[in-house]
Amino acid sequence: MKALTANRLTDGDVVFWKAGQWVERFGDAELFDDAEAAETAEGQAKSQPTVVIDPYLIDLMESDGLWAPLSYRERIRALGPTNHPTHGKQAEGGEMIEALMHADGAARSSGRVNLIKRK
Amino acid sequence: MYQYDTVDKEFVADRSREFREQVGRRLSGELSEDQFKMLRLMNGLYLQLHAYMLRIAIPYGSLNSRQMRRLAHIGRVYDRGYGHFTTRQNLQFHWIKLRDAPDILDQLAEVDMHAIQTSGNCIRNVTSDPYAGATAEELDDPRVWSEAIRQWSSLHPEFSFLPRKFKIAITASAKDRTAAKVHDIGLMIRRGRDGQLGFEVIVGGGLGRTPYVGPTITEFLPANRLFSYLEAILRVYNRHGRRDNIYKARIKILVAALGAEEFARQVAEEWAKIGPEGDLPDTELARIRGAFAGTAFEPLPAVSQAFETAKASDPSLARFARNNLRAHKKPGYAIVEVSLKTIGETPGDATSDQMDVIADLAERYGQDDIRVTHEQNLVLPHIRLDDVPEVFAQLKAAGLASANVNLISDIIACPGLDYCALANARAIPVAQQIAQTFADPDRAESIGELKIKISGCINACGHHHVGHIGILGVDKKGEEFYQLTLGGSGAEDAAVGKMLGPALPYDKVASAIDTLVEVYLRERRDGERFLDTYRRTGVEPFKEAVYADAH
Numbered sequence: 001m002k003a004l005t006a007n008r009l010t011d012g013d014v015v016f017w018k019a020g021q022w023v024e025r026f027g028d029a030e031l032f033d034d035a036e037a038a039e040t041a042e043g044q045a046k047s048q049p050t051v052v053i054d055p056y057l058i059d060l061m062e063s064d065g066l067w068a069p070l071s072y073r074e075r076i077r078a079l080g081p082t083n084h085p086t087h088g089k090q091a092e093g094g095e096m097i098e099a100l101m102h103a104d105g106a107a108r109s110s111g112r113v114n115l116i117k118r119k
Numbered sequence: 120m121y122q123y124d125t126v127d128k129e130f131v132a133d134r135s136r137e138f139r140e141q142v143g144r145r146l147s148g149e150l151s152e153d154q155f156k157m158l159r160l161m162n163g164l165y166l167q168l169h170a171y172m173l174r175i176a177i178p179y180g181s182l183n184s185r186q187m188r189r190l191a192h193i194g195r196v197y198d199r200g201y202g203h204f205t206t207r208q209n210l211q212f213h214w215i216k217l218r219d220a221p222d223i224l225d226q227l228a229e230v231d232m233h234a235i236q237t238s239g240n241c242i243r244n245v246t247s248d249p250y251a252g253a254t255a256e257e258l259d260d261p262r263v264w265s266e267a268i269r270q271w272s273s274l275h276p277e278f279s280f281l282p283r284k285f286k287i288a289i290t291a292s293a294k295d296r297t298a299a300k301v302h303d304i305g306l307m308i309r310r311g312r313d314g315q316l317g318f319e320v321i322v323g324g325g326l327g328r329t330p331y332v333g334p335t336i337t338e339f340l341p342a343n344r345l346f347s348y349l350e351a352i353l354r355v356y357n358r359h360g361r362r363d364n365i366y367k368a369r370i371k372i373l374v375a376a377l378g379a380e381e382f383a384r385q386v387a388e389e390w391a392k393i394g395p396e397g398d399l400p401d402t403e404l405a406r407i408r409g410a411f412a413g414t415a416f417e418p419l420p421a422v423s424q425a426f427e428t429a430k431a432s433d434p435s436l437a438r439f440a441r442n443n444l445r446a447h448k449k450p451g452y453a454i455v456e457v458s459l460k461t462i463g464e465t466p467g468d469a470t471s472d473q474m475d476v477i478a479d480l481a482e483r484y485g486q487d488d489i490r491v492t493h494e495q496n497l498v499l500p501h502i503r504l505d506d507v508p509e510v511f512a513q514l515k516a517a518g519l520a521s522a523n524v525n526l527i528s529d530i531i532a533c534p535g536l537d538y539c540a541l542a543n544a545r546a547i548p549v550a551q552q553i554a555q556t557f558a559d560p561d562r563a564e565s566i567g568e569l570k571i572k573i574s575g576c577i578n579a580c581g582h583h584h585v586g587h588i589g590i591l592g593v594d595k596k597g598e599e600f601y602q603l604t605l606g607g608s609g610a611e612d613a614a615v616g617k618m619l620g621p622a623l624p625y626d627k628v629a630s631a632i633d634t635l636v637e638v639y640l641r642e643r644r645d646g647e648r649f650l651d652t653y654r655r656t657g658v659e660p661f662k663e664a665v666y667a668d669a670h
Contacts, residue, residue, distance in 0.1 A: 012216065072536070
């Protein structure tokens with residue numbers, strides 16, 4: 001399973017792809033179980049250079065019966081900094097945030113690594 | 120301190136206007152991200168994990184209360200009510216919006232501040248002694264030279280696109296508080312036998328993935344020849360530095376490849392071509408020097424009865440005095456270090472409210488002078504001893520009175536994976552856990568000077584190579600691990616630490632530090648710091664204890 005993420009141009013906020021739009025919560029993100037559909041979305045995202053910067057796909061894993069980013073870096077992006085629990089998206093709390101916090105997968109953010117390699 | 124003249128003010132205001140236009144062109148799509156990225160970086164604006172980060176230059180770590188209040192205001196209005204002081208004596212805001220950045224630069228320009236040359240392959244903010252103008256140890260005021268270099272290097276056309284970034288440090292005291300030996304150029308002010316002022320010039324130090332303590336290429340450079348000599352060094356670097364490989368592009372690699380002697384020979388050859396025409400006219404230096412001559416001190420007795428009485432009745436003030444006060448060059452004054460390492464807080468962070476308190480204290484008691492240290496603390500350099508109890512009380516009320524400067528909980532930590540797009544692992548929570556482990560102030564004092572420095576990646580913003588105990592976050596298949604090094608120093612006895620052994624998982628780091636400290640306390644002899652004991656015993660007793668525990 002994958003999701004598509006980027007940072008929004010105007011404020012740098014972490015955003016996720018949902019059916020052609022960008023949403024701020026990981027819990028609202030569109031999940032792709034089809035690699036081809038994910039790559040198509042990534043291609044569309046890249047054609048929005050005045051909306052987002054550097055869109056890339058992230059791998060997901062199951063956590064508390066929900067999906068969470070596999071890479072720790074991506075979970076920090078989806079939650080916020082661990083030294084300020086009231087900063088970032090984690091401040092909202094809720095079931096999805098809890099699932100992200102409990103996730104313990106470990107892997108590099110492959111989408112991001114590919115992005116760096118391409119540069 | 121140095122006051123901007125009309126030329127300085129117009130220059131900074133122009134730059135701010137230019138950036139507003141560039142941001143507009145980016146938002147409209149006229150500029151691509153690739154085109155814009157370099158422009159925003161030239162104004163200190165990075166994109167990090169959660170938002171943009173704006174790095175603001177605090178020239179040689181020196182600012183006044185008006186500037187500090189403006190930073191507090193920016194933190195409150197455009198960020199989340201705080202800022203992060205860095206190991207380069209700068210300030211970073213971590214939650215900046217691109218659309219706000221032009222307004223922020225305008226606000227900075229109004230108080231003679233900017234973010235120019237806080238990124239990019241240019242000459243960055245000069246590091247200098249946070250005790251400048253206040254310590255009796257110094258041979259000259261290093262701010263004069265730092266300011267002259269700031270003006271000389273700002274938008275210097277020849278040195279705006281160097282092979283890689285370039286950092287200069289200047290210290291005028293035998294006690295080095297600038298980490299001069301691990302800068303691209305370290306300048307140590309010396310006095311010749313005939314009384315002439317000069318510099319020992321160290322080139323090619325650095326941290327990052329290839330750490331070096333820089334070699335001295337000139338033992339004594341007459342002070343009035345500084346700028347032609349700097350130009351010669353930068354010219355040799357600009358010509359031969361490795362532009363083909365970012366990991367080999369810093370001057371330290373060139374100096375190591377050529378050897379210090381050959382590098383020095385090439386610099387001397389270039390220097391002869393430039394000649395004295397490349398030096399700063401004495402009149403210009405005198406103009407700059409004049410800006411730093413204004414501090415007026417009252418004649419005061421060396422001992423303040425009010426302070427002594429207050430100390431005798433308040434053990435917390437006595438502890439603060441032991442750890443955070445330093446000798447001032449004038450009787451009746453003290454240098455007051457303000458620790459930004461409150462146990463459990465983020466190293467280097469100050470809230471906007473705390474910044475306002477510091478500004479008020481500087482204005483009321485401290486000759487309107489504030490410094491930032493490369494160890495991520497603040498300094499009020501000129502406080503009357505009579506006023507120390509009141510300054511302490513106000514710091515305490517603001518949560519800024521931690522009496523731990525140079526102690527084990529005075530930890531340098533980079534922002535790490537909590538914020539930074541380059542990081543592999545978190546640094547801040549590791550620092551917080553270690554500080555909490557040593558929260559008992561009596562224990563911390565009994566351990567004595569112990570410098571722990573943590574970086575979340577090999578770029579070493581947290582100076583881990585020169586920590587007495589260094590901690591480097593690494594990524595092992597997506598998991599945070601931490602590599603410990605021992606025996607480093609960023610001071611006058613500079614050294615690069617040696618690796619202790621295999622990296623430890625996140626939850627084992629604080630207990631490993633505890634073990635290292637126990638070994639030190641067991642092994643130490645009278646008067647030895649952790650570093651001294653390590654240097655005497657070598658790594659073995661430490662290694663044995665940590666890895667015996669780990670298994």
